[in-house]
Amino acid sequence: MQKSTNKQTTWFWKRVLFTSVPLIVLFAAFAVWAFTQAPRNPIAVLAAAVSAFLFALLGIRFIPQWMAAWSKKPWLPVRVEEGKRSARKQRMHPIVQLLFYLALFRLLLFVLAYAFSLVKQEYTGGLLDSLNIWNQLGTDSQHYLNIAQNGYVNMGDDRLLIVFFPLYPYLVRAVHFIIDNYLVSGLIVSNLCWVFAAYLLYELALLDTDRKGALRALKYLCILPASFLFSAPMSDSLFLLLSVASVYAVRKNNYPVAGIVGFLAAFTRMPGILLFAPACFELVGTIIRERPQQSGDKRWRLRMTDNALSLLFIPAGFLLYLYVNYRVTGNATMFLTYQSEQWHQQLGWFFGTMATVVNNATGSFSDNIQMLWGLWIPNIVYLFAALGIVIVAQNKLRASNVAYFIAYYAVCMGATWLLSSPRYLTAAYPLALALGAITEKKAVDRAATAVCITLFILYLIAYVNQWYVY
Numbered sequence: 110m111q112k113s114t115n116k117q118t119t120w121f122w123k124r125v126l127f128t129s130v131p132l133i134v135l136f137a138a139f140a141v142w143a144f145t146q147a148p149r150n151p152i153a154v155l156a157a158a159v160s161a162f163l164f165a166l167l168g169i170r171f172i173p174q175w176m177a178a179w180s181k182k183p184w185l186p187v188r189v190e191e192g193k194r195s196a197r198k199q200r201m202h203p204i205v206q207l208l209f210y211l212a213l214f215r216l217l218l219f220v221l222a223y224a225f226s227l228v229k230q231e232y233t234g235g236l237l238d239s240l241n242i243w244n245q246l247g248t249d250s251q252h253y254l255n256i257a258q259n260g261y262v263n264m265g266d267d268r269l270l271i272v273f274f275p276l277y278p279y280l281v282r283a284v285h286f287i288i289d290n291y292l293v294s295g296l297i298v299s300n301l302c303w304v305f306a307a308y309l310l311y312e313l314a315l316l317d318t319d320r321k322g323a324l325r326a327l328k329y330l331c332i333l334p335a336s337f338l339f340s341a342p343m344s345d346s347l348f349l350l351l352s353v354a355s356v357y358a359v360r361k362n363n364y365p366v367a368g369i370v371g372f373l374a375a376f377t378r379m380p381g382i383l384l385f386a387p388a389c390f391e392l393v394g395t396i397i398r399e400r401p402q403q404s405g406d407k408r409w410r411l412r413m414t415d416n417a418l419s420l421l422f423i424p425a426g427f428l429l430y431l432y433v434n435y436r437v438t439g440n441a442t443m444f445l446t447y448q449s450e451q452w453h454q455q456l457g458w459f460f461g462t463m464a465t466v467v468n469n470a471t472g473s474f475s476d477n478i479q480m481l482w483g484l485w486i487p488n489i490v491y492l493f494a495a496l497g498i499v500i501v502a503q504n505k506l507r508a509s510n511v512a513y514f515i516a517y518y519a520v521c522m523g524a525t526w527l528l529s530s531p532r533y534l535t536a537a538y539p540l541a542l543a544l545g546a547i548t549e550k551k552a553v554d555r556a557a558t559a560v561c562i563t564l565f566i567l568y569l570i571a572y573v574n575q576w577y578v579y
Contacts, residue, residue, distance in 0.1 A: 128172050135165055142461055153468035156489070157460040163496040164459065164518070170503050171511050178394050178508035181401070204308065211304045211331075218337055221566075225573040243341045244292050245575055249273070250342045254291045257281035261437045269451050272444045275433055276377040277344035295342025303339040306350035307331065313357045314542055317507055325554065326545025333541065334487070334564035335531035337572070345536045348378045353538050355423075356513070359388045362395070364415070368422035375426025380533075385423045386516045387509035392416055394509075453526035459519055462527045463492055483576030484528060487568060491531040492522060495540055502543035514539040529579045531568070 139161050147154050223239045244250045252270050256278035261271055277298070284294040307330055314323035330336060339346040351374035358367035367388055374381030396413055431441040440446075448454040470485035499506070499514050517537045522530060534540060548554035572578040 148468045150468045153464040156467040157464035160463040161460040167500050174508040179397050211307050215300045253278050258291050269447045272447050277347050299346045302350045303346035309353045326541045329544035330541035332561040332565050333535050334568045335535045337569050338532045349536045355384050359391050364419040368419035371423035372426040382427050383516045387513040388420050390509040390512050455525045457523050457525040459522040479576040483571045483578050488530045491534050495534045499543045502546040505546035510539040
């Protein structure tokens with residue numbers, strides 16, 4: 110009895126410590142920001158405070174998840190019946206059939222975009238001519254295709270393109286050897302990556318939920334309002350594929366593959382480094398659970414050491430990108446200078462980003478209707494909705510997925526001049542898993558589906574009409 114009481118007391122104080130320290134840091138950071146950098150717009154400051162509160166709530170609820178995941182008892186998903194995790198074992202959704210439907214969905218998306226382009230300014234071109242919809246002026250698509258065609262340079266305006274990571278344009282260039290059109294090559298790479306990423310997300314969801322739950326997660330990945338941007342020649346679909354593949358490999362205890370795929374993700378986009386978080390989270394949990402029985406086994410210790418070393422490949426992908434910077438510009442961190450000087454991008458606080466977006470939406474930028482409804486409003490909706498959705502679904506998600514979302518949101522939404530939060534958050538795989546988890550009731554699922562499809566269509570129309578959708 111005394112031993113049990115001591116364990117409960119230790120657990121209580123650990124939870125207090127792990128909760129209070131991050132909260133103090135967050136509160137101090139918000140206070141410093143509020144007194145030194147906050148805009149004079151009370152609505153913007155209030156929005157920043159709400160986002161900080163929601164993030165703190167997510168973190169507070171994560172602490173017991175974290176401690177349970179690193180305990181000797183394995184984590185079990187909520188309301189998952191054994192024997193229903195693998196749809197392939199039930200022969201209900203063979204890979205070929207599912208991939209076919211995913212590919213068909215992307216084809217229908219192209220047809221839908223073409224239909225909207227017919228309405229726009231009485232467009233009369235053919236279906237193939239409308240592919241330029243996906244390569245609009247001012248978007249990252251043009252930059253990636255420029256790199257694919259010309260590579261990195263250290264002169265003129267194109268020298269600034271070093272801020273875009275290399276793997277995606279390199280793949281587009283490789284496909285271009287077969288198909289003599291850079292735009293088409295980019296579209297092929299993006300859409301193929303998305304199809305396989307969506308399928309792998311389905312398989313990842315099956316590890317923690319039943320077939321219906323996995324299909325719901327897959328559905329929401331398809332109909333999230335900004336998910337059509339996965340079809341554009343940008344790196345998001347490749348990043349999603351590599352992210353989900355790396356995490357799936359970790360869940361299958363294949364850490365060497367997870368490390369290599371994570372390396373490629375970090376060579377595709379900077380947030381690829383954050384895959385180190387869920388991978389380490391799972392590895393530490395495995396070691397804690399298996400150590401009492403396996404600590405004397407040299408082969409087990411060697412395997413755990415190999416797994417840990419394999420994960421070092423993930424940040425190595427970013428180091429390779431730094432080397433590319435050095436070879437092109439002579440400065441390994443030149444991309445940071447260009448991001449700051451040309452794109453006004455620096456690492457800041459996510460609540461500061463929220464304040465900036467809301468301030469622009471309620472200030473002088475609000476006079477531009479296309480910018481208001483194409484840029485600021487979607488950013489605000491995504492910034493709030495993503496936090497809310499994950500908070501509601503938190504107890505139904507694996508702790509490592511929550512850890513990844515927390516890290517991803519804090520880092521990626523902390524850009525000081527963020528214009529693409531819908532696109533970036535859609536590429537965060539836990540968001541689709543969370544939506545699949547909280548829509549078990551048919552009424553909730555129908556309502557969420559209707560909302561997502563409506564916003565999807567409206568956002569696509571804004572994109573086709575060249576509003577400020579990035």
